[in-house]
Structures are given as C-alpha cells and as structure tokens.
Amino acid sequence: MFRLEFILKKLGQVAVTLFAVATFNFLLFRVLPGDPIRLLARAGRLTPEAIERLRLLFGLDKPLPIQYLYYLNNLLRGELGISMTYRRPVADILSERIANTVLLLAAATVIVVIIGVGSGVISAIRRGTRLDRSLVITSLVFWSLPTFWTGLILIILLGVYLKAFPISGIFTPGVTFSNTLDRLLDVGKHLILPTITLAIVDMGQFMLITRSTLVDVMTEDYILTARAKGLSFRKILWWHGFPNALLPIITTTALYVSLVIGGAIQVETIFSWPGMGRLMYDAVLRRDYPILEASFLLFAATMILANFLSDLFYMIVDPRVREA
Amino acid sequence: MKSLQKPFAFFILFALILSACTSGAQTPAATEVQPAEPQQAATEEAAPPAKEAILRVGWSSEPDTMNPLTSYSTEALEVLALVYDNLLAYDLNFKPTLQLAEEYSYSEDGLTVTFKLRQGVKWQDGEPFTAEDVAFTYNLIKDNELGSYAQWLTKMTSAAAPDENTFVLTFDVPQAFNPGLTIPILPKHIWSSMSAEEIETFPNEAPIGTGPYKLIEWQVGSQITLGRNPDFWGKAPAADTVVYVLYGNEDVMAQALKAGDIDIITEVPPTIWDGLVDSENIKAVSLPSFSFHHIGFNVSKEANSPGNPLLKDKVVRQALNYAIDRNQLVQVALAGHGRPGDSILPVGLTDWYLPMPEDKRMDTNPEKAKEILEAAGYVDTDGDGTREDASGNPLEFRLIAIETTSVDVRAAQLFRDAAGAVGIKLDLQTLDENTLGELVYNVDNPDWDIFVWGWDSGIPDPNYMLGVPLCSQIGGNNDIFYCNEEYDTLYDEQASTLDFDARKAIVDQMQSMFYEDAAYIVMWYQDKLQAYRTDTWTGWTEIPGGLIYNMTRENYLKITPAK
Numbered sequence: 001m002f003r004l005e006f007i008l009k010k011l012g013q014v015a016v017t018l019f020a021v022a023t024f025n026f027l028l029f030r031v032l033p034g035d036p037i038r039l040l041a042r043a044g045r046l047t048p049e050a051i052e053r054l055r056l057l058f059g060l061d062k063p064l065p066i067q068y069l070y071y072l073n074n075l076l077r078g079e080l081g082i083s084m085t086y087r088r089p090v091a092d093i094l095s096e097r098i099a100n101t102v103l104l105l106a107a108a109t110v111i112v113v114i115i116g117v118g119s120g121v122i123s124a125i126r127r128g129t130r131l132d133r134s135l136v137i138t139s140l141v142f143w144s145l146p147t148f149w150t151g152l153i154l155i156i157l158l159g160v161y162l163k164a165f166p167i168s169g170i171f172t173p174g175v176t177f178s179n180t181l182d183r184l185l186d187v188g189k190h191l192i193l194p195t196i197t198l199a200i201v202d203m204g205q206f207m208l209i210t211r212s213t214l215v216d217v218m219t220e221d222y223i224l225t226a227r228a229k230g231l232s233f234r235k236i237l238w239w240h241g242f243p244n245a246l247l248p249i250i251t252t253t254a255l256y257v258s259l260v261i262g263g264a265i266q267v268e269t270i271f272s273w274p275g276m277g278r279l280m281y282d283a284v285l286r287r288d289y290p291i292l293e294a295s296f297l298l299f300a301a302t303m304i305l306a307n308f309l310s311d312l313f314y315m316i317v318d319p320r321v322r323e324a
Numbered sequence: 325m326k327s328l329q330k331p332f333a334f335f336i337l338f339a340l341i342l343s344a345c346t347s348g349a350q351t352p353a354a355t356e357v358q359p360a361e362p363q364q365a366a367t368e369e370a371a372p373p374a375k376e377a378i379l380r381v382g383w384s385s386e387p388d389t390m391n392p393l394t395s396y397s398t399e400a401l402e403v404l405a406l407v408y409d410n411l412l413a414y415d416l417n418f419k420p421t422l423q424l425a426e427e428y429s430y431s432e433d434g435l436t437v438t439f440k441l442r443q444g445v446k447w448q449d450g451e452p453f454t455a456e457d458v459a460f461t462y463n464l465i466k467d468n469e470l471g472s473y474a475q476w477l478t479k480m481t482s483a484a485a486p487d488e489n490t491f492v493l494t495f496d497v498p499q500a501f502n503p504g505l506t507i508p509i510l511p512k513h514i515w516s517s518m519s520a521e522e523i524e525t526f527p528n529e530a531p532i533g534t535g536p537y538k539l540i541e542w543q544v545g546s547q548i549t550l551g552r553n554p555d556f557w558g559k560a561p562a563a564d565t566v567v568y569v570l571y572g573n574e575d576v577m578a579q580a581l582k583a584g585d586i587d588i589i590t591e592v593p594p595t596i597w598d599g600l601v602d603s604e605n606i607k608a609v610s611l612p613s614f615s616f617h618h619i620g621f622n623v624s625k626e627a628n629s630p631g632n633p634l635l636k637d638k639v640v641r642q643a644l645n646y647a648i649d650r651n652q653l654v655q656v657a658l659a660g661h662g663r664p665g666d667s668i669l670p671v672g673l674t675d676w677y678l679p680m681p682e683d684k685r686m687d688t689n690p691e692k693a694k695e696i697l698e699a700a701g702y703v704d705t706d707g708d709g710t711r712e713d714a715s716g717n718p719l720e721f722r723l724i725a726i727e728t729t730s731v732d733v734r735a736a737q738l739f740r741d742a743a744g745a746v747g748i749k750l751d752l753q754t755l756d757e758n759t760l761g762e763l764v765y766n767v768d769n770p771d772w773d774i775f776v777w778g779w780d781s782g783i784p785d786p787n788y789m790l791g792v793p794l795c796s797q798i799g800g801n802n803d804i805f806y807c808n809e810e811y812d813t814l815y816d817e818q819a820s821t822l823d824f825d826a827r828k829a830i831v832d833q834m835q836s837m838f839y840e841d842a843a844y845i846v847m848w849y850q851d852k853l854q855a856y857r858t859d860t861w862t863g864w865t866e867i868p869g870g871l872i873y874n875m876t877r878e879n880y881l882k883i884t885p886a887k
Contacts (some may be wrong), residue, residue: 034758038765041398044472045788046803053469057524086544087389088527096544160583167583168576169546174378174567236859269572274545278572282385286760 007312013309021300025293026071030064036084036287058084068280071293082289085282090294093116093279098298100170101275101278103256105192105264108198111251116206123207124214125237135207143204151197158193165192168272194271198264202256209252213245220244327594354587360769377885379563379861380741386548386570390539391528393464393471398780398873400588403568405877406550407448408508408533411439411458411491414876416865418675418784420502424453424509434498434822439491445557447511448532455485455697460512462493462503468520476503497820500827501660501787508510509534517687536561536881546570550656561881563861573782581855582605588856588864592874597853608855612868614672614875615852616665617732617778619644619739620844622770624805630771631805632715632721640699641750641842646693647737647746654848657734661853665846667835668789669781672849672868676786676828678835686842693746711747720749723772724763727754730774735847739776750774767799776847777803786831786876790815793838806843862886 026042037054042047046054055061057072074081080090123135166172170190176181217223218241226236265277276295283291362667380680382568392408395401412428415421422428425439445453462483465473480503482494493504511532518526527641528591531539536558537550548568552561569586578596580586582603592600600608621641622631650664664687686692697703702711702719711719712822725736733754740750755763763772781789794815795807811834818830838844852870863883864871871879 032759033762034756036758037763038761039758042761042801042803045475045782045791046472047469047474047478048799050469050471050474053520054524057521082525085388087391087525088395088529093544097541098543116597152575155579160579163583167580167585168571169569171543171546172566173380173569173585174549175545215866233864245474270576272546272570272572272576274543274570285756285758 009307010311014186014304016302017304020296021304022075022293023068023073024298025300026068028296029287029289029292030067031285034287036060036289039286054106058082064248080294083288083291085286085288085291090290093291094276094294094298097274097276097279100273101264101268101277103187104191104194104267104273104275107195108202108264109253111195111199111259112202112256113206113249116203117210117249119203120207120210121237121242123211124218127215132211134165136211139207141204142200143202143208145201147266148270149202150201151194151267154193154197154200155270158196158311165194166190168227170274190271194267194273197267197271205256206249206252210249213248214241217241217245341739353418357638365722365820376564377562379588379589379880380566380569380586381566381568381581381590381884382571383568383590383873384571384577385575386545386568389527390531390542391523391526392424392510393473393523394526396472399568402873403539403548403550404531404533404881405535406566406774407531407539408539409535410506410508411504412502413505413785414878416876416878416882417878418699418867419797420505424458424502428502428504430498430822434820435495436500437493437504438501439493440505441489441491442557442732443489443558445534446555447513447534448538448553448555450555451511453509453511453515453534455491456488457512458491459483459485461507461510462514464510464515464523465507468523470520470523473503475508476501497821499819500819501783501785505785506783536877537566540565546742557644559881562884564642566880569792578855581857582856584860586857587860588872589854590870592855593851594853595766597661597855598635598659600855605857606855607692607858608828608853609866609871610661610851610853611870612663612671612674613850613852614670614781614869615778616670616849617735617776619648619667619847620764620775620777620804621843622773622805623843624770625807626805629656629805630651630769632773634717634719635721635773637700638842639696640702640719642686643693643697643746644739644743644748645747645842645845646689646696647742648847649688649742650847651688652737653735654711655736657731658850660849662848665848666839668792668838668844669786669831669835670779670789670844671851673781673784673786673789674868675824676831677831680839684836684840686839690742690746697747702747709747710749711742718749719747720751721775723776724750724752724760724772726755726760727751727778728756731850732778733810736776748779769868770805784869787819790818790831790834793843804843806835806841808841811837820868821832859886 034057035052037060040054041051052061059067062070080094082088083090083093086093119135119139124134127134155167158164166189170187172186175186177186222235223240226240264275265281267273268277269277279291282293283295349369366683383399384886385397387395387403388397388620389395389400390404392400392404394483395404411423411425413423424442424445426442428437428439430437439458441455441458447453453579462477464470465823466477466480466483479495479497480493481496484492485491488714514532517521529542536553536556538553540549540551541549551564551566552638555673571580573594574592577589578592578600581589581600588702597608597610600606620630621635623636624631625636635802654660654664656664666685667678697711701714704711705716706712723736723740725732727733736752740752760777764770764775764777779792780788792801793804793806794812795809796801796812798805798807814830814834818827818834821827821830854870854873856871861883864879865882867874867876869875
C-alpha cells in the first residue's frame with residue numbers, strides 16, 4: 001500500500017521545508033529593528049561590561065552568519081536555547097503554555113462543532129419554519145459579534161452579576177487543592193466562560209454551512225429516489241443526506257482549527273488564560289529571539305507534519321494518488 | 325470531490341493531534357504541584373476553624389525571573405522584596421529603617437560603614453544567616469558587575485565580615501546613598517557554587533531568603549503564591565498567604581476587584597480608575613509617583629551625529645519648552661491624573677523635588693517662545709509657516725513616540741500642534757518601544773531628533789534620576805547625549821555628601837541647571853492609580869508611589885483583616 005520511494009520523497013520535502021522555515025524564522029526576527037539587551041540596560045542601568053557579557057552569553061556578539069550556524073547546530077541537537085527574559089530553557093516554557101492553549105482549543109472546537117452542526121441540521125429539516133428563521137438570524141448575529149466585546153459582556157453578566165463562573169485565569173487564586181480531582185474541577189470551571197465565548201462567536205458559520213449544504217443535498221435526485229424506495233425520513237437524512245453534506249463541514253472544521261490558534265489569542269488575553277498568545281506577544285515586544293524562533297518553528301512544524309500525514313492518508317483513501 | 329478530501333484528512337489528523345496533546349497536557353498540570361499538597365492539606369485539616377487569611381493582588385504583567393541578579397521587572401522586585409531582606413530598607417516615610425542590620429554607623433571620614441547584624445536569623449531552608457552571606461553577596465555583585473545592583477557598588481573598595489555579626493563596607497569616596505537600602509542579601513551556601521555565567525541563566529525557581537514570605541509556587545502566566553515564613557525574625561504579618569494574580573486585560577482586573585476575586589490592584593489606567601471611584605466597598609487612590617514622561621532632544625556634540633544640529637541651540641529647545649501647555653497635556657492625555665512637570669526629579673521624591681520658581685518656568689507661553697526665536701534670528705523668510713535660521717535651514721524636526729503608550733502618542737500630537745503654532749514643524753512617527761530604544765540609544769549613529777518616553781526612579785533617592793544625563797552615561801542610560809562637565813562634577817559631589825542640607829543644596833542646583841538647559845521637557849508626573857477593597861483588608865497607609873508595588877514593603881506587613 002505504501003510505496004517506500006514515495007514516502008522518502010515526501011520526507012525529503014518535509015526536511016527541506018523545515019530547514020527553510022527555521023532559516024526564515026531566524027532572519028525574520030533578527031532583521032526586525034530592536035535589540036533584546038538594550039531595554040534591559042535602560043531598566044537596570046547596566047555597565048558596558050555587564051551588557052557585553054549578556055551579548056556573549058546569548059551569542060549576540062557574533063556576526064549574523066555565525067549566529068545562524070550556532071542556531072542550526074543547537075536545533076539539530078534539539079536545543080531550543082534559554083529565554084533572554086525568563087532565563088529558563090525555552091522548551092520548559094513552551095510546554096507549559098502549549099498544554100493550556102490546546103486544552104482551551106480542544107474544548108471549544110468540540111462544542112462549536114456539535115452545537116453548530118446540530119443546529120444546522122435542525123434548521124435544514126425545518127426549513128422555512130419560524131424556528132429555522134430564528135436560528136439563522138441568531139447565527140448571523142453571533143457570527144458578527146467581536147470576540148473581545150463578547151468576552152467582556154459575558155464576564156460582566158455571568159461572572160460579576162450572576163457570579164456563576166470565574167472570570168479569569170486557570171485556577172482560583174489562593175486555593176490549595178486537596179486532590180487532583182478538585183484541581184481538575186477548578187480548571188473545568190475556569191474553562192467555561194472562554195469556551196462559551198469561542199462557541200458563541202464561532203458556531204454561526206458551522207450552523208449556516210451545515211444548513212445550506214444539507215438543504216442542497218436533500219433536494220438532490222438520489223434523495224427523491226430514496227424516498228420513492230419508501231425509506232423513512234430519518235433513514236434518508238442520516239444515511240443519504242448528512243454523509244454527503246459532511247465534506248464542506250469538515251473543510252470548515254479544518255480551517256477553523258488552524259484559524260482559531262490566532263483567534264484564541266484574543267480570548268486568552270481577555271480571560272487571562274496562560275496560553276501561547278500572551279507569551280508570544282510579550283516575546284515580540286522584548287525581542288526574546290529564542291522564544292520567538294522556537295514557537296514559530298513549532299507552529300510551522302505542526303502544519304508540515306499534518307500535511308505529511310495527510311499525504312500518507314491520501315495514499316490510503318485515494319487510489320489515484322497511490323498510482324501517481 | 326478530490327478537493328474536499330485533503331481537508332478531511334487534515335481534520336482527522338488535527339483531531340488526533342489535539343486529543344493527543346490534551347491528554348498529555350492535563351497530567352503534568354495536575355501533578356505538577358503535588359509534592360507540596362499533602363503537607364498543606366494536613367495543616368488545613370489540623371486547624372479547620374481558622375480561615376486562612378489571603379491577600380490577593382491583581383496585576384497586569386508578571387515577573388521575568390526570581391533571580392534578583394538578572395531580573396529587570398518591577399513585578400520581580402515586588403515579590404522578591406518579601407522573600408529576601410536587605411541590610412536596611414525604606415519605611416512608610418521613605419526614611420531608612422533596619423532589616424538584617426541591627427544598627428549601623430559611619431566612620432569619621434565617611435568612607436566606612438559598619439553594620440551590626442541581627443543574631444539568630446535563619447534562611448528559609450534552616451541554615452543560619454551570618455555576616456559571611458552579606459560579604460559574599462556584595463563581593464559577588466561588585467566583582468562580576470551582576471544585574472542592576474552593581475551600579476551602587478562602583479565606588480566600593482571592600483566588603484568584609486570580621487566576625488559573624490559584623491559587616492564592614494568601605495568605599496573610596498563617601499556614599500550619600502547607602503547601598504544597604506537596596507541590595508538583597510543572598511545565601512552564600514546556595515549561590516557560591518555558581519560562576520557569573522551560570523548565575524546569568526539561573527532561574528532561581530525556589531528562592532531562599534530571610535524575608536517574611538516564602539515562595540510556594542509560581543504558575544507561570546497565571547499566579548504566584550507566597551506563604552508566611554514561620555521563622556521570620558520580625559513581627560509576623562497578618563496575611564498567611566499572598567497571591568499575585570495575572571490579568572490579561574485591565575478592564576477584567578477591575579471587574580475582578582468589584583466581584584471580590586482580588587483585594588487590591590497594583591496599577592490601573594485613568595479611565596478604568598474613574599470607573600472604580602464610586603464602587604461599593606472599594607477605595608480608589610491616586611498618589612504622587614516616582615515617575616515622569618518626558619520629551620528628549622538629541623543634543624549630541626559629535627560632529628557626525630545625524631541628529632538635526634539646530635537642536636544643539638538651547639534657544640530652540642527653550643522655545644519648545646515655552647510653547648507646550650503642560651496642564652493641557654495632563655488634562656487631555658492623563659484625564660487629569662497627574663501634575664505638570666518641570667524638574668528631572670519626580671514629585672514622589674518629596675524631600676528632593678525642586679519646583680521651578682515662577683520667573684524661571686518655561687511653560688504655556690507661546691508669545692515668549694516666538695520672542696526668543698525672533699531674537700535669536702529664527703524667522704519665517706519664505707512664508708511657509710516654518711521659521712528658518714540665518715542660512716535658511718528650517719526648524720523642522722522628526723518626533724518619535726511609542727505607539728502602544730497611548731498617553732505619549734496623545735501628548736506628541738499636542739506637542740506637534742503647539743510647536744507648529746510658534747513656527748516649528750514636527751513630523752510625528754510612532755514606533756514600538758524596542759525599536760525606539762534601539763534608535764535612541766544608538767551611540768554610533770543616533771539618527772533621530774526628538775522622542776517621547778518615560779522614566780521611573782528605581783530608588784527614592786536623587787542618585788538614580790540625576791545620574792541619567794551624565795557624560796559618563798553616554799552609551800549607558802543617557803538617552804539624549806547630554807554632556808555638561810559642570811553637571812557631572814556636581815553629581816559626584818552630591819553623591820558623596822553625607823549631610824542632608826549640604827547635599828540638598830547641590831541637588832537643587834543640578835535640577836535648576838538641567839531645567840535651564842532644556843534638553844528634556846518633563847511633561848508630567850503621572851499619579852499612581854490603585855484601588856483596593858475596604859471589606860477584606862484594612863490599615864493601608866497612603867504614601868507616594870502607591871500602597872504596594874512601591875519601594876517599601878511595609879504595607880504588606882502592617883495590614884490586618886477587616887472585621
């Protein structure tokens with residue numbers, strides 16, 4: 001099924017792309033104006049000798065091509081370096097943050113897809129009714145809400161007035177948890193508002209796409225044929241209608257997951273969620289090269305890996321790719 | 325159909341990656357702190373009726389690192405001031421008070437300071453504290469020029485521990501500012517094994533000090549928890565726990581204060597502060613600060629400086645001083661939460677700040693600006709609204725400001741208009757702080773004319789701010805390339821004058837001299853805007869610089885739970 005030659009060729013492409021991305025990341029941040037050490041010096045009134053030692057420590061005293069070789073060498077050995085701001089290994093810092101971002105995104109994606117697609121199906125089968133119209137209007141309104149504003153309103157309504165959910169952070173401040181379950185429950189409570197915010201602003205697109213595709217599919221000739229065969233409506237919907245409407249939904253989901261990494265930065269900010277967004281924002285302002293290089297490389301590597309795996313997946317599902 | 329299959333594959337893969345990441349992610353988050361949990365749960369069970377007294381502080385940025393020798397953030401200073409002790413510190417009146425020193429005295433010539441140290445003090449890991457630790461810390465900083473503390477030890481000649489409870493500090497000239505007031509004492513048994521390079525990358529995740537609180541946990545990106553040190557040498561503070569909570573958004577932080585999630589916030593912008601003033605159970609305070617925002621002129625004397633040479637003429641800089649309306653800046657940019665500026669020493673330095681006398685003030689007087697420009701031969705000869713010098717060079721300058729500091733951008737716009745009204749053209753451009761910093765501090769090629777930025781005095785002593793525009797700080801902190809030998813001489817003189825009145829006279833002279841030279845326009849001294857809940861903790865003392873997030877930790881130690 002898998003052709004070795006094909007896989008090797010793909011792997012070669014992956015390596016070349018990763019190298020290109022790593023190089024681009026290195027250059028991108030270093031050609032930006034600004035200097036990671038200079039503002040430290042203003043804040044701390046460092047002596048020229050102390051500044052010199054910092055430059056030496058982070059290899060900034062070397063010419064750019066040499067810095068680049070050091071950077072590549074470290075990368076090959078799996079070393080991401082030490083953050084210039086936090087003075088801790090970048091790998092440690094990133095792993096804490098990524099875990100939090102992924103937790104939030106996973107929760108939001110599941111809810112957005114279930115609610116969005118579910119209401120889209122309901123709307124489609126009740127096409128033309130008052131329920132359909134109100135669902136469509138609600139979706140349109142939700143879709144046009146700004147994320148930041150929605151988050152603030154939810155905080156004020158559900159957090160401050162009703163005191164139903166915690167409004168920020170990932171844990172309740174000052175609480176010591178007696179066991180892991182309590183700790184997880186606390187995280188769960190803190191997840192609610194950011195997830196609702198993401199769900200509200202993002203479910204509209206899923207609802208509308210599901211509805212319109214399903215409406216199209218349900219007017220196809222083969223649905224008429226199925227009906228003529230005497231199948232029940234439920235069977236027609238779930239066996240013949242929905243599976244054919246699924247493909248655009250999946251397209252949207254794939255797009256959503258890749259876009260939400262950017263969109264989640266807003267939600268992370270407003271709910272003080274300790275994820276990648278804030279870390280990268282601060283790193284850009286401080287020109288913390290090791291953090292910037294590592295996090296952008298990580299994003300790129302995830303995409304490249306996904307692409308590679310999807311190419312392999314193609315070989316399984318599509319004979320034309322396999323033969324090519 | 326084909327075009328849809330790729331996204332489908334993508335989706336499946338992403339779902340797999342996501343689920344793999346989350347299942348992997350939750351476990352470390354949950355187990356991370358477990359080692360500390362069993363004991364704490366046990367102590368809680370042992371005394372169930374006593375509710376833990378927690379002080380919850382909200383802030384909008386977090387420390388860089390817990391290593392006092394590599395940290396440059398105010399947030400780190402705030403936390404570390406509770407974990408580590410100095411020899412001396414500032415009390416609520418910004419007068420020296422004792423921490424690890426029990427008494428101290430100066431020698432006749434003022435060159436030697438002898439500290440008698442507290443006995444029986446223990447490090448938070450149980451090791452005894454001795455004079456060896458103090459001598460080690462001072463020598464470590466001095467020998468390796470570590471961190472921002474090294475600036476206070478440039479004149480130190482020796483730091484010695486003749487016996488277990490005595491520490492002797494010697495300088496080659498007397499020091500008006502006692503470095504004991506600011507340098508945290510580190511445990512020799514932990515730090516002595518590291519080289520300077522190792523210290524530069526030492527995160528100090530479990531700091532051991534002698535202070536009233538111990539770091540329990542730092543959940544990076546979310547909160548820092550401090551617990552009371554049971555072995556603290558002083559009076560035990562009332563709060564069992566101090567928690568610092570990080571907020572990504574200041575509006576949300578204000579809502580959290582209203583909701584009772586936090587007890588005090590370190591700093592809020594004027595618009596949000598105004599919204600807290602009338603809230604129930606909340607007191608919003610507006611206090612003078614140790615900070616100012618200023619306009620700086622490139623006055624580099626280097627012949628090849630790319631800055632506009634017309635700014636080397638004091639008359640032009642003074643005219644710009646006269647043209648600007650500082651009260652308008654405070655009203656418009658700060659919504660009234662500040663005071664118009666003049667001296668390089670901020671108003672929070674109450675003992676030292678010198679308000680400029682009425683007849684010397686250069687402020688809100690565009691007529692005077694025009695007058696001195698005319699007298700110096702700057703007239704608009706070609707009728708384009710901008711004045712030129714005798715050889716036809718227009719008074720046209722580049723003005724840069726930091727785009728994310730909205731008060732500065734607003735001020736820069738007002739400044740541009742005010743300058744335009746007296747015939748000086750300014751072209752405003754906004755940059756991010758790092759870019760502006762690199763441009764302004766580029767010693768070899770300072771290709772700029774005028775900037776807007778700000779300063780905080782790191783200590784409640786004039787040494788820090790007065791020390792910025794020194795010739796010797798060109799390439800260091802001097803952001804305008806100002807160089808005046810007389811000013812430098814006076815600086816060294818005041819820094820070594822131990823008598824307050826004599827020192828004050830020199831400091832006053834320096835403030836007047838720098839003001840008159842007009843290389844800075846100190847626009848305003850912004851107020852420190854804070855707010856706290858009145859129903860949780862009480863006994864806060866309002867002092868310049870703020871209740872907390874200030875250069876004294878006394879308020880943390882003095883507050884008591886509200887009834």
